[in-house]
Amino acid sequence: MLQNILKISLITGFCVLACACQPDSATDATTDIITTAHAAGDEIAELAVCDAQPAVEKALSADAMFARPYVDQDEWRNSPVRHRYVHGGFEGTDTRFSFYLPPASVYEGRFFQYITPIPLSENISQGATGEDDKIRFTIESGAYFVETNGGGRGVMGQPGSQVDSSISAYRANAAAANYSRIVAMEMYACERPYGYAFGGSGGAYRTIGGMENTEGVWDGAVPFVPGSPMAIPNVFSVRMYAMRILGDKFPAIVDAIEVGSEVDPYNGLNAEEAAALTEVTKMGFPLKAWYTHDILDLHGLIALYPGILMADPSYFSDFWTKPGYEGYDAPASLRKAKIQQRARIKKLIFTQDVPNSGIKEALVASVSRGLADDAFKGMLSNADNRIPVAIEFDRLPTEHTLGSDVFVKTGEAAGQRIGVNKIAGNFILVSADPMVGGSAEVLKQLQVGDDVEISNLNILALQTYHRHQVPAEGYPVWDQFRDEQGNPIYPQRPMLLGPRFTQSAAGILPTGNFKGKMILLSNLYDTEAYPWQGDWYRQQAQKVYGDSLNDNFRLWYTDHANHGDSKDQSVSTQTVSYLGVLQQALRDISAWVEKGIAPAPTSVYEITDGQVQIPATAAARQGIQPVIDLLANAGKSVTVRPGEEVQFTATVVVPTNAGRVVDVTWDFDGSGVFAEVERFKDPQARSVALNRHRFEAPGTYFVTVRAAAQRQGDGNTEFTRIQNLDRVRVVVGAE
Numbered sequence: 001m002l003q004n005i006l007k008i009s010l011i012t013g014f015c016v017l018a019c020a021c022q023p024d025s026a027t028d029a030t031t032d033i034i035t036t037a038h039a040a041g042d043e044i045a046e047l048a049v050c051d052a053q054p055a056v057e058k059a060l061s062a063d064a065m066f067a068r069p070y071v072d073q074d075e076w077r078n079s080p081v082r083h084r085y086v087h088g089g090f091e092g093t094d095t096r097f098s099f100y101l102p103p104a105s106v107y108e109g110r111f112f113q114y115i116t117p118i119p120l121s122e123n124i125s126q127g128a129t130g131e132d133d134k135i136r137f138t139i140e141s142g143a144y145f146v147e148t149n150g151g152g153r154g155v156m157g158q159p160g161s162q163v164d165s166s167i168s169a170y171r172a173n174a175a176a177a178n179y180s181r182i183v184a185m186e187m188y189a190c191e192r193p194y195g196y197a198f199g200g201s202g203g204a205y206r207t208i209g210g211m212e213n214t215e216g217v218w219d220g221a222v223p224f225v226p227g228s229p230m231a232i233p234n235v236f237s238v239r240m241y242a243m244r245i246l247g248d249k250f251p252a253i254v255d256a257i258e259v260g261s262e263v264d265p266y267n268g269l270n271a272e273e274a275a276a277l278t279e280v281t282k283m284g285f286p287l288k289a290w291y292t293h294d295i296l297d298l299h300g301l302i303a304l305y306p307g308i309l310m311a312d313p314s315y316f317s318d319f320w321t322k323p324g325y326e327g328y329d330a331p332a333s334l335r336k337a338k339i340q341q342r343a344r345i346k347k348l349i350f351t352q353d354v355p356n357s358g359i360k361e362a363l364v365a366s367v368s369r370g371l372a373d374d375a376f377k378g379m380l381s382n383a384d385n386r387i388p389v390a391i392e393f394d395r396l397p398t399e400h401t402l403g404s405d406v407f408v409k410t411g412e413a414a415g416q417r418i419g420v421n422k423i424a425g426n427f428i429l430v431s432a433d434p435m436v437g438g439s440a441e442v443l444k445q446l447q448v449g450d451d452v453e454i455s456n457l458n459i460l461a462l463q464t465y466h467r468h469q470v471p472a473e474g475y476p477v478w479d480q481f482r483d484e485q486g487n488p489i490y491p492q493r494p495m496l497l498g499p500r501f502t503q504s505a506a507g508i509l510p511t512g513n514f515k516g517k518m519i520l521l522s523n524l525y526d527t528e529a530y531p532w533q534g535d536w537y538r539q540q541a542q543k544v545y546g547d548s549l550n551d552n553f554r555l556w557y558t559d560h561a562n563h564g565d566s567k568d569q570s571v572s573t574q575t576v577s578y579l580g581v582l583q584q585a586l587r588d589i590s591a592w593v594e595k596g597i598a599p600a601p602t603s604v605y606e607i608t609d610g611q612v613q614i615p616a617t618a619a620a621r622q623g624i625q626p627v628i629d630l631l632a633n634a635g636k637s638v639t640v641r642p643g644e645e646v647q648f649t650a651t652v653v654v655p656t657n658a659g660r661v662v663d664v665t666w667d668f669d670g671s672g673v674f675a676e677v678e679r680f681k682d683p684q685a686r687s688v689a690l691n692r693h694r695f696e697a698p699g700t701y702f703v704t705v706r707a708a709a710q711r712q713g714d715g716n717t718e719f720t721r722i723q724n725l726d727r728v729r730v731v732v733g734a735e
Contacts, residue, residue: 043076043084043103044187065167066090066175071183080129080136083144086183087122090175094152095167096122097176099183100135100145107188108142110590113177113218115199115207118303119150119168130718131579132566137719141587144184144193148176150206153433169507170210173197174217194594198222198586200565201300201529202505208537209506211514220589221514224521224582225563228533229509230475232501233308234283234466235530236301240402241463242280243296244337246273250293253277257288258702260637260729272333282480283466284530284610289562291574292527297422298403300528301462304501305403306419308462311497315468319461324491326464339397339404339456345448346426347392351385359390359427387443390429396454397423403459408442411450416442418452468493477532477610512540517592519554519585519599523561524612525575531557531612535605550601556581556623557603557614560725573672573704576723584624584711584720600624600658617653624658626709630726637729643694646730650689652707659722661687662715667704668693674706683713701730 068091077085086099101107114125114134125134125147138145151172154163177195184193197218199207204223211221227235246253249269256265265287266274281287298305309316320327326334349359397404406418406428419431419438431438470478470488483489499509518541522534538555545552561578588599603623605614618627629651632638640646652661660683665674678689687707695701706725710717 043082043105062178063171063175065093065171066095066179068092069175069179080133081139083135083139084187090179093167093172094149094154095172095175096149096152097179098122098147099180100139101184101187102139102142102144104188106139106142107144107184109188109191110141110143110194110196110594111146111177111180111184112138112141112143112586113146113173113180113195113197115173115197115203115210116147116150117200117202117206119153119172122147122149131577131721133718137583140719141583141590143196143590144180146176146180148173165504166213166507169206169505170213171507173206173210174214177217194219194590196220196222196586196589196593198224198582200224200582201227201563204529205502205505205510206507208510208514209508211516211518212511213507215515218516219593220517220519222519222521222582222585222589224565224578224585225523225526225529226520226533226537227502227529228475228498228536229502230469230471230478230496230498231529231533232498233301233304233462234469234498235285235528236298236304237463237465238280238283239285239296239527240298240301240459242276242285243293243402244460244463245276245333246293249273250290254291254293257290258729259727272331279480282610283477284532285527286525286531287611289525289527292562296527301403302420305458305462307501307504308465308497309458311500312493312495315465315493316458316461318491319464320457322491325461325468327461334460337456337460339454341395341397341454342409343393343395343452343454345391345446345450345452346394347448348388348446349390349392349427350388354389359424359429387432387440388430388446390427391418391446392427393452394426396426396428397456402456403462404454404456405458407453407455408446409451409453411447412445413442413450416445418442418446469496469498471496471498475536476607477530510537510540512537512542512544514541514552517552517589519556519589521556521558521578521581521585522612523558523563523578524614525560525562528563530610532607532610535607535612538602553602554599555602556585556600556625557605557612557621558623558625559614559627573667573670573702573725573727576706576725578723580708580710580719580721580723581624584722587720600655618655619653622655624655625722626652626654626658626661626707626724628652628705628707628724628726630703630705630728632703632728632730635728637731639731639733640695642696642698642732642734645692645694648691648693648703648705648728650691650705650707650726652687652689652709652724654685654709654722656685658685659709659711660685660713662708662710662713662721664689664705664707666691667706668695668701670702670704674704679715683710683715695730695732698732698734701732702727703730 069088070091071086071088073087075085077083082103084101089096116124128134135145151167181193195218197207197210204226207221207223211218252268253265255261256263319325322328404420404423406420408414408416420428422429430443432440432443467481467490470481470492481489503509520534520537522531524531534555541553542549558578558581560576562575565579591597592599601622604621605612615621621627631649632646638646650664654661661680662683663677663679666676667674680687704725704727706723708721708723710721
């Protein structure tokens with residue numbers, strides 16, 4: 001039956017309803033779609049007489065698990081732009097896909113496929129606006145858009161699980177890519193579409209896994225904010241350790257590393273605090289990114305913690321009982337941080353209770369948008385109205401609550417652990433998802449009056465886990481944990497967990513042996529995927545490609561950009577959105593593959609003690625990001641009287657052939673609003689913007705200028721705007 005429907009569909013030039021209909025209804029169903037196609041008029045290509053059957057058979061035989069595709073929704077939509085929406089899946093699997101195909105007059109022979117950090121909804125990109133709108137950007141780039149649910153949540157692997165991680169790592173995405181070509185070839189005629197994958201954070205692992213494990217599926221890829229096989233959980237553990245030890249010293253540290261300071265960030269730190277700052281810096285946490293200290297939390301470690309418990313359960317007892325672990329002869333700071341506190345359930349809060357619960361904002365903040373920075377939140381929501389989403393207790397700890405376990409002591413759920421998202425006041429946000437240690441059955445058993453114990457002993461132990469995960473070679477940031485003979489100075493666990501997590505995400509341990517072309521994007525302020533890890537993959541690719549690496553690979557570093565791939569990053573006066581870089585990389589890699597137009601060269605950088613350093617000028621840095629030099633009265637720091645005018649000069653330079661400066665925006669009060677905007681009518685590769693401002697009240701002000709460049713000098717587009725910023729310190733003294 002499948003081949004019969006395929007043949008009918010190929011003749012009509014429209015979508016396949018394979019196995020979605022009974023044999024008697026196949027002709028009628030296809031006739032309905034023919035009617036839709038005719039109604040679409042010139043939005044589909046003039047039907048070509050061609051034989052796409054070999055392409056069909058090749059695509060459907062590539063992976064037997066995905067041999068039976070079906071379409072259950074096919075319609076034209078007008079939002080965010082005119083496109084044909086095709087939704088379906090593969091019989092016998094939980095894999096679902098969505099295709100967004102533009103009218104034939106817009107299509108230029110390619111597709112962009114978004115690879116989410118973890119398996120999420122195949123409709124995760126719907127509803128985005130502005131620069132975040134992947135669907136509209138893709139269609140404006142002459143491509144159709146592909147996204148999947150990554151095979152479904154049930155195929156997401158964890159260390160120690162029996163799940164076939166290759167399904168979510170790349171096979172489900174590859175199957176959807178292959179099948180999308182069939183739909184596109186039917187719609188636009190029979191030429192094979194070029195295909196490009198892109199994904200960030202966990203999606204970077206999965207994008208790289210797809211490029212290394214398949215051939216002929218994607219012609220190029222743009223992985224962004226990538227980790228390395230040793231990232232998990234080590235980038236989170238060392239950060240958590242530093243946050244606990246340094247605590248209230250962060251404001252002084254941040255001020256010391258700010259522009260215009262001549263103060264050593266180690267001033268005022270005791271020996272333990274200084275050692276912690278050195279440890280986290282040498283591990284690669286960007287020193288200048290500590291401005292985020294008051295908003296950092298467990299982040300993705302919420303989703304990783306259950307996997308660590310499963311894979312290495314004895315660590316959490318060894319930490320407190322065996323020599324060589326910090327907990328064995330615990331310092332005063334660690335003893336003080338311990339929490340083992342009883343509490344009683346005061347109220348169970350369900351979805352319908354949220355508007356009047358006092359925790360609405362906290363719950364909204366826990367909803368994933370499928371982005372690099374928040375995808376793990378998709379594992380934390382409870383859709384079942386019978387399962388509480390939060391619990392109010394009579395009391396909860398007020399300090400050192402950067403992660404805790406909650407163990408039920410009385411009632412029907414006694415002896416069980418509750419999956420915890422976040423502690424907020426007297427509330428705990430909870431999850432029913434087994435992947436984060438949650439359980440719907442446990443949550444359903446809870447009753448008002450049940451006693452629990454809140455304990456952070458495991459989380460405290462986890463904060464120095466990286467010391468016991470020293471790899472044999474290839475990771476210089478771990479050299480700080482070796483003696484003069486190169487041996488680890490701390491006891492080592494029987495396994496390295498990072499590679500196991502990586503293999504679960506990517507389906508392999510990355511080797512650099514990708515097929516096609518790749519532009520890898522890393523950010524210099526990345527607090528989740530430390531910047532040196534972009535270079536780690538470049539080195540693997542160098543081993544494979546040797547002198548021909550530049551024929552297939554680029555690494556671009558983006559300054560002043562953190563982990564999150566959202567335009568919301570731009571409300572900060574410290575960071576910029578890197579979406580414009582990602583979007584330009586997708587257009588550049590398609591031009592590289594299809595037309596042989598080589599993209600901008602790899603960024604110039606050096607790595608010293610875990611910190612990635614780049615040159616001061618655009619010509620020396622290369623890449624595609626503009627460089628800004630902002631001066632206040634000709635300096636990086638100035639002291640003035642209240643009401644005294646300060647003159648600002650911002651010089652913006654774009655690397656060679658990377659575009660022109662289209663606008664400059666100013667923030668004088670630190671609000672992140674950037675209310676003053678200067679747009680250039682005749683954009684150039686080098687621009688100078690002048691401004692003046694008076695500060696009436698005494699205090700220290702950090703003035704920020706943000707500039708955007710665009711390849712064609714188009715100041716009206718929302719896409720491919722490459723941003724950067726610079727800051728100066730203005731000290732307004734008393735009269």
